[in-house]
Structure formats: structure tokens, C-alpha cells
Amino acid sequence: MNPTRTVVNEQGWGKAIDRLAGGNVTLLGLWGDAPNVHMALLDESTGNIAVLTYACTDGKYPSVGAKHAPALRLERAIRDLFKLDAVGSPDTRPWLDHGVWDGGQRTPYTFLPTEGEGLHQIPVGPVHAGIIEPGHFRFTANGEHVVRLEQRLGYVHKGIESLMTGATLDDAAKLAARSSGDSTVAYAFAFARAAEAALQLTAPPRAAYLRALMAEIERLANHFGDIGAICNDASFAMMHAQCGILRERILRAAEACFGHRLMMDAIVPGGVARDIAAEGTARMAALLTEIRRGFPRLIELYDNTASLQDRTVSTGVLRPAYARQFGAGGYIGRASGRGFDARRTPGYAPYDDLAFEVPVLTAGDVNARVWIRIREVEQSLALIDQILNRLPAGTIRIDVEPKGEVCEGLGLTEAFRGDVLVWLRLDGKGRAERCHLRDASWFQWPLLETAIEGNIVADFPICNKSFNCSYSGHDL
Amino acid sequence: MRRALFESFTRRPLTEPPPAPDAAGLAELAQSVNRAARAKLGRSLSIRQVDAGSCNGCELEIHALNNAFYDLERFGFHFVASPRHADVLMVTGPVTKNMREALLRTYNATPDPKWVIAVGGCAADGGLFAASYAVTGGVKDVVPVDLTIPGCPPSPTALLAGLLALLQKAA
Numbered sequence: 173m174n175p176t177r178t179v180v181n182e183q184g185w186g187k188a189i190d191r192l193a194g195g196n197v198t199l200l201g202l203w204g205d206a207p208n209v210h211m212a213l214l215d216e217s218t219g220n221i222a223v224l225t226y227a228c229t230d231g232k233y234p235s236v237g238a239k240h241a242p243a244l245r246l247e248r249a250i251r252d253l254f255k256l257d258a259v260g261s262p263d264t265r266p267w268l269d270h271g272v273w274d275g276g277q278r279t280p281y282t283f284l285p286t287e288g289e290g291l292h293q294i295p296v297g298p299v300h301a302g303i304i305e306p307g308h309f310r311f312t313a314n315g316e317h318v319v320r321l322e323q324r325l326g327y328v329h330k331g332i333e334s335l336m337t338g339a340t341l342d343d344a345a346k347l348a349a350r351s352s353g354d355s356t357v358a359y360a361f362a363f364a365r366a367a368e369a370a371l372q373l374t375a376p377p378r379a380a381y382l383r384a385l386m387a388e389i390e391r392l393a394n395h396f397g398d399i400g401a402i403c404n405d406a407s408f409a410m411m412h413a414q415c416g417i418l419r420e421r422i423l424r425a426a427e428a429c430f431g432h433r434l435m436m437d438a439i440v441p442g443g444v445a446r447d448i449a450a451e452g453t454a455r456m457a458a459l460l461t462e463i464r465r466g467f468p469r470l471i472e473l474y475d476n477t478a479s480l481q482d483r484t485v486s487t488g489v490l491r492p493a494y495a496r497q498f499g500a501g502g503y504i505g506r507a508s509g510r511g512f513d514a515r516r517t518p519g520y521a522p523y524d525d526l527a528f529e530v531p532v533l534t535a536g537d538v539n540a541r542v543w544i545r546i547r548e549v550e551q552s553l554a555l556i557d558q559i560l561n562r563l564p565a566g567t568i569r570i571d572v573e574p575k576g577e578v579c580e581g582l583g584l585t586e587a588f589r590g591d592v593l594v595w596l597r598l599d600g601k602g603r604a605e606r607c608h609l610r611d612a613s614w615f616q617w618p619l620l621e622t623a624i625e626g627n628i629v630a631d632f633p634i635c636n637k638s639f640n641c642s643y644s645g646h647d648l
Numbered sequence: 649m650r651r652a653l654f655e656s657f658t659r660r661p662l663t664e665p666p667p668a669p670d671a672a673g674l675a676e677l678a679q680s681v682n683r684a685a686r687a688k689l690g691r692s693l694s695i696r697q698v699d700a701g702s703c704n705g706c707e708l709e710i711h712a713l714n715n716a717f718y719d720l721e722r723f724g725f726h727f728v729a730s731p732r733h734a735d736v737l738m739v740t741g742p743v744t745k746n747m748r749e750a751l752l753r754t755y756n757a758t759p760d761p762k763w764v765i766a767v768g769g770c771a772a773d774g775g776l777f778a779a780s781y782a783v784t785g786g787v788k789d790v791v792p793v794d795l796t797i798p799g800c801p802p803s804p805t806a807l808l809a810g811l812l813a814l815l816q817k818a819a
Contacts, residue, residue: 272745273781298750301729303697303710327746328701331780347776353705416715434705473649644703
């Protein structure tokens with residue numbers, strides 16, 4: 173995809189902010205590219221994407237977050253990484269920068285104030301109790317009830333975008349694929365599409381189908397892992413064990429088909445690095461049969477276990493208005509009435525040739541987020557059927573030659589947790605000059621803070637798991 | 649649910665035989681584990697996993713160790729929620745500067761005798777991220793490491809082989 177990028181003045185930038193604040197367009201991304209800032213906007217009714225550029229004067233630009241809250245953390249990150257200031261922003265605290273990058277001491281962080289009788293604070297993290305990523309959660313509670321949750325992230329910031337600057341296309345693709353390991357296929361897919369858009373190439377049809385096959389395998393594996401883990405957080409270990417078996421079988425099939433359990437680095441600019449193994453199609457078909465036999469019984473088990481439903485129904489409700497305002501993607505948005513799916517809008521190859529439905533619910537609770545995943549598993553199974561039946565013959569990769577001039581492109585793919593945006597500018601020799609990766613989590617993490625409000629502290633793990641935002645994809 | 653539970657009585661377990669202990673891992677460990685520690689620990693090790701900056705790929709495979717196929721607990725390994733209960737720290741990721749202090753504190757909170765396993769290519773030497781302004785390097789640049797399990801990410805089988813090597817030496 174190669175949306176037009178428009179350089180705007182203060183007036184144009186302000187108009188865009190007003191349209192965002194008015195709910196006419198959705199914020200897809202906001203990133204630094206010193207001395208400029210870029211903003212990607214989506215018109216959900218048409219699927220059109222526009223990128224606006226504002227040239228900062230003295231390192232300053234008018235704050236988007238001042239009128240449109242979803243931009244706040246993005247602006248804080250832009251200041252940390254590019255020293256560009258959002259003028260008028262109500263929140264000027266650092267975000268990714270903890271004060272230690274240049275060898276200094278950790279700077280103290282001011283959490284937002286909470287006032288009221290009988291309030292106490294519970295600090296959690298960065299090192300958590302489970303096998304999960306690090307981040308800090310500051311709960312303010314009255315007894316068991318959460319009054320406010322505030323997140324402090326950035327712990328796994330690795331400087332990925334800075335490492336990509338000047339990297340060859342191959343090296344940059346490898347870095348993109350390690351933004352968030354659980355979505356490595358979706359990231360590699362989005363990066364490849366951005367590179368191909370910049371170089372005006374189209375991957376061969378067989379490669380497009382294999383990419384979608386990998387993407388749906390990744391979605392299945394993650395959804396099974398999540399459904400099991402959410403139930404496990406309600407101490408229903410049996411679902412966890414059964415879903416774990418399905419997940420493991422999928423990863424083994426992925427290894428048999430593409431040589432790597434998570435299919436890392438299998439998608440590359442120009443196509444795919446390896447074709448599906450000779451026995452891969454049959455192996456996948458057999459796996460689908462097995463899942464179709466076993467999964468309906470697990471759905472029934474979930475649906476008919478009252479003690480489990482008691483924990484998931486009406487817990488951690490995300491109001492549809494917030495999902496819409498933040499442009500929340502994935503199961504989080506779709507469980508709260510926002511039916512956006514990048515595979516459908518703006519759509520990309522090969523999904524425009526495939527039939528699938530985008531399930532949407534409005535309850536916005538943990539239960540709805542589980543059901544969206546269940547329905548998406550069914551859709552992914554149907555998609556894999558179609559892909560295997562229609563897999564085109566032919567080449568899987570085309571040569572990627574530098575263009576000899578600066579060029580840029582944008583890629584948007586649907587990872588299991590929501591849309592991944594990659595914006596890439598290449599120099600004349602085909603090296604990455606600037607690459608921005610935006611995980612769906614940027615617009616989901618803030619919503620977890622609202623969803624937990626009024627719930628009890630003990631329900632936080634199940635709410636958190638039902639969101640399953642990426643720390644690494646966010647911190648980069 | 650009853651039907652599913654009943655079937656588990658009649659079906660064979662999915663759990664697979666363990667892999668051979670990793671030879672390279674054994675050599676590395678021989679230097680760091682002594683007989684006295686073995687006597688103290690018995691045949692059980694508690695693991696505290698610490699993500700010090702990973703992309704979460706390693707976490708997915710460490711999670712898999714608990715599934716029915718690998719069934720880690722049959723070997724006496726189990727994951728614990730606090731470093732104060734742990735014998736082993738399993739550390740993933742290049743150590744980011746933002747996580748350096750948390751890793752050090754976790755290490756200091758773990759009682760002796762203790763072992764540190766660096767899991768994955770990033771934990772070994774910083775991997776693709778070694779050159780970044782935001783990364784300290786590998787785990788060994790922050791805390792002493794007893795065993796390194798390479799891979800991006802290491803498969804559950806590779807993790808299991810490494811852990812078995814540790815148990816043979818430590819227990």
C-alpha cells in the first residue's frame with residue numbers, strides 16, 4: 173500500500189486533530205522522523221489511509237494528545253526517542269525513557285494522583301509472578317476494588333527502530349520479526365508489504381497464499397494459547413491443558429511445514445523464504461480435521477461451566493465508545509463493537525480472494541473477548557481450508573532490487589491481537605532510512621486501565637490475559 | 649466435562665520421553681555446581697523466569713514446557729512466583745538498560761545456592777540487539793551465568809535437554 177503522504181502546515185495539522193477528536197477518522201499511528209512528525213489516519217467508512225507530515229520548528233509540533241487522548245503515549249515516546257516536543261500536551265512525563273540509557277540513574281516517576289478515603293496502593297512489577305513480560309502496574313484500591321490502575325511500560329525497550337536505521341533490508345526484516353515474538357509472522361508480513369510498496373513490487377501469488385497460511389497458523393496458535401490461559405486464570409486448569417495440546421500440535425505442524433515452530437523469518441520482502449514442505453499440505457489438512465473434532469467439545473465445556481462463566485461474564489468491561497475512540501484492534505475492539513479487521517479493510521492479498529467473516533460482539537467483557545477468539549478460530553480454520561485448496565503454483569520469491577532513489581511504503585496486517593502498522597523509507601541503495609513499527613497494543617494498553625476500574629484486584633490477571641497486550645511490541 | 653475426564657483414564661498420556669541431557673550444557677555446568685549443593689537441593693529445582701528484554705518468543709517456548717507433551721514437573725522442575733523461592737533463574741532477552749536493575753534485584757533476592765540459565769540467542773550475547781543504546785548486552789554482562797541454551801527461540805526440547813543437564817549435575 174502506498175498512501176499519499178501530505179506535508180501540512182499548522183492549520184492542516186490542526187484540522188486533522190479536530191477530525192480525530194470529532195471521531196471522523198481513526199488514529200493509526202503517530203511517529204517521529206526528526207525534524208518531522210508523521211501521523212497516519214484511517215477513514216473507517218472507506219478504508220482510506222492518509223499520512224500527514226508536519227515539519228517541526230525548533231523541535232516542536234502542536235500536540236495531538238491535547239485533544240485526542242489515544243495520541244498521548246505516542247507523543248511521550250516521540251519526545252523520548254526524537255526530542256520533539258508536543259506543545260500543549262497535558263502529560264509531559266517520559267514514557268520509554270527511564271533515565272538510564274546514557275548510564276545515568278533511574279529518574280523517579282510521578283504516578284497520577286488519587287484522592288479519597290481508605291485508598292491504598294499496590295505496586296506490581298516489572299518482574300511479574302508468571303512467565304510473562306515485564307512492566308509495572310500501580311493499583312490504587314479501596315479494599316478489594318480497583319479505583320485506578322496506571323501502567324508504567326518501556327522496560328523491554330531495545331531500540332529496535334534505531335537499530336533498523338541504516339540496516340540492510342534483510343537485517344531490518346529480521347529486527348521487525350522480533351518486535352513481538354508471538355506476532356513474528358504478522359510483523360514480517362507487514363514489513364515485507366511496506367518494503368514491496370516502497371519498491372513497487374508485488375509478491376508472487378503463491379507467496380501471498382503461503383503468507384496468509386502462516387498468518388492464520390499463528391493466529392490459531394495464539395488464540396488457543398489465550399483461551400486456555402484465560403481459563404487458567406480462573407483456575408480452570410483443564411481448558412488450559414486441552415488448549416495447550418492444540419497449540420503444541422499447531423506449532424509442530426508449523427515446524428513440519430516451514431521449518432520453525434514460530435515461523436520466524438519465513439516471510440521476507442519479495443515473497444517467502446521457503447516453500448511449504450512436500451508433506452505439509454496433508455499434515456495441515458489432518459491437523460484441521462483433528463481440531464474440528466476436539467475444539468467444539470472445548471467450546472461446550474467453556475460455555476457450560478458455571479463457575480468459569482461466573483469469572484468471565486461481566487468482568488473487565490471495555491465500553492464500546494472507548495474502543496471506537498482509541499481505534500482498538502483485534503479481539504479487544506471486536507468484543508466491544510468495533511468491527512475493524514485489516515484483512516477486510518483496507519484488505520490485502522490474498523485475503524481479498526478469500527471468504528471469511530469478522531465476528532463482532534458488544535458486551536466488551538472477558539467473556540466476549542473469549543468468544544471473539546473462539547469465532548476467529550473457526551474463521552481461521554475455514555481460511556486455511558481455502559488456502560490449501562487454492563494454493564497457486566509457481567515461484568515463491570522475486571528479486572528485490574534497490575530503486576536507486578529514496579522511496580517509502582506502508583504495510584498494515586492483522587496480527588492475532590490486532591493491526592500492525594509498518595511505515596518504511598528506503599534509501600537509494602535499498603537500506604532502511606527510517607522504519608516505524610506500531611503494535612496494536614499502543615491503543616489497547618490504555619484501555620485496560622479503564623476496563624479494570626471497579627473490578628476487584630483478584631480479577632486483574634484474567635482481565636489482563638483477556639487483553640494480552642504485547643510489552644515488547646509496545647516498548648520496541 | 650465428565651466425558652473428557654473419563655477419556656483421560658482410557659487414553660495413553662501424550663507425554664513424550666525426555667531428550668538426552670545436552671552434552672555441551674553438561675560441560676559448562678560441571679565447573680559451577682559442587683557436591684555440597686547437590687546434597688542440599690535434593691532432586692527438585694524451583695525456577696523463576698525473568699524476561700530481561702526478550703521479544704516474548706522465548707517465553708512462548710518456556711510456557712510450552714508445561715504442556716502435556718513435555719510435562720516439565722515430572723523431572724522435579726517447577727516454576728515459582730518469587731525469586732525468594734527459586735534455585736534457578738531462567739533469564740531471557742538481551743538485558744535492556746531499563747531492566748538491568750530489576751534483573752540484579754531479582755538475582756540478589758534469590759537465595760544461595762543458585763544458578764542462572766541464559767535462554768536464547770539474545771540472552772547469550774545480546775543477539776541482534778547487542779549494538780543498541782538501550783541494551784546492556786547478554787545476561788552474563790549483568791549476573792554470573794551457569795548455563796546458556798542457544799536458539800531463537802530454543803525449542804522446548806532444547807530447553808528440556810539443558811534443564812536435565814542442570815538437574816543431573818545439581819541433584
